[in-house]
Amino acid sequence: MLSKKTKYGIKALTYLARQENKTPVSIATISESENISLKFLESILLTLRKNGLLGSKKGKGGGYYLLKESNEIQMTAVMRILEGPISMIPCVSLNFYEKCDDCPDENACAVHKLMAQVRDSSLEIFRNTTLAELCNC
Amino acid sequence: MLSKKTKYGIKALTYLARQENKTPVSIATISESENISLKFLESILLTLRKNGLLGSKKGKGGGYYLLKESNEIQMTAVMRILEGPISMIPCVSLNFYEKCDDCPDENACAVHKLMAQVRDSSLEIFRNTTLAELCNC
DNA sequence: CTAAAGCCTATAGAATTAGTAGATTAATAA
DNA sequence: TTATTAATCTACTAATTCTATAGGCTTTAG
Structure with a gap:
């Protein structure tokens, strides 16, 4: 949420x-x-x-x-400041990485695999969207 | 999270x-x-x-x-049962829609616009991933 | 009959969220 | 100089959600 x-x-x-x-x-x-x-x-x-x-x-x-032009403000920055990590789980986070206690091998973890995909797609959206684009509603 | x-x-x-x-x-x-x-x-x-x-x-x-074959279980179903809505905000949810109190016009809302994109991309991943695929780790 | 295993309800501590309250500091205008 | 406006900062709180835990009940195999 x-x-x-x-x-x-x-x-x-x-x-x-x-x-x-x-x-x-x-x-x-x-x-x-x-x-x-x-x-x-x-x-x-x-x-x-x-x-x-x-x-x-x-x-x-x-x-x-x-402080900057609206087309220079990426939503990745906004999200990381306000919401925290883009990833849904720390073990796939690029900026807030943390190992899972229960997981012996990340590369064999289904959750890791799935959430890495979700992170990639979200990241792409946030990176390619600037404040300026969100204003033209 | x-x-x-x-x-x-x-x-x-x-x-x-x-x-x-x-x-x-x-x-x-x-x-x-x-x-x-x-x-x-x-x-x-x-x-x-x-x-x-x-x-x-x-x-x-x-x-x-x-109850079903693992390649017939989409991650959309799993996520909705365990985590709830795929969307990060109710106003873009397909299965759990709710209007925002503060928002006079959804179509003019930056948050709505952004989160609709995120929902679409997440949904595509969860739909195209079955349990079977997550097992081959 | 007994042990194994799921079913069900209730409870509780911790963490997070979404605010509120109130005093302080800085800038401006009259 | 004084009054007003507006941001700054600290502390607190109510409600909700999360992550379990406890314990008794029911079902089934052998």
Whole structure:
């Protein structure tokens, strides 16, 4: 299941990507437009800023803005920051690899084999999709 | 994330699929071979039986066995029984559809667009993979 | 009859999710 | 300078899900 955190994060990012100029947008504005709890959104945007996707400006007229062009932001980055690993299981993860306790041989494991395929196909989609493409809805 | 329930379930199913004949295999045997907690596995096999994938025999010499040939068991069925929806979000689910509260228009939603692609690719993999193929590891 | 094995219900600890609350800091405008 | 706006940060909590565990019941083979 996709967490609400990721869902809201993607919505907020596309909202920012749809802005003509790079002037900051306040959390409250995004929260109202996208029907997201203000305080929850606050923490989501903070993680996106700490991970280098967003910039922020405090005080009056402040808010959040994209640090890169929307066509330069791959969904792999967004997903890894908000949702964590792309893989459904750590033993096939490229960035978050972990061995399974119960599994004596990964190469002989049915789950490993299946989930590696799923990871590959998901990865391809997230890599080939940028924020810009998701805005043209 | 893939639940341990699903992981163990797939392992148990492939174990059964690797049997030469259709004589029942006890939970204890599978539990020991695959390093799965006996009682947890018990509940998993029970759900698989209740959902028509496994048959069982009680009493001495009893156990579980596949009801169909392993090449006739698609991973879509296994995943839906053990893990639930293939989709990462209910608004793109074919079998478990649900509207999002916050979303005024699905067709204009970035999350919907992205997750529909992921669902399609995962679905294709699960549909084109049978238990039989996962045994040849 | 007895041992083996599945069936069924209930429970419980841990982890994760989805928020809330409230105080603090920084920037801007009057 | 002061008031206002808006992000920052820490801490907490309620609900849900996950990963089991416990224990009694029922069925079957020998």
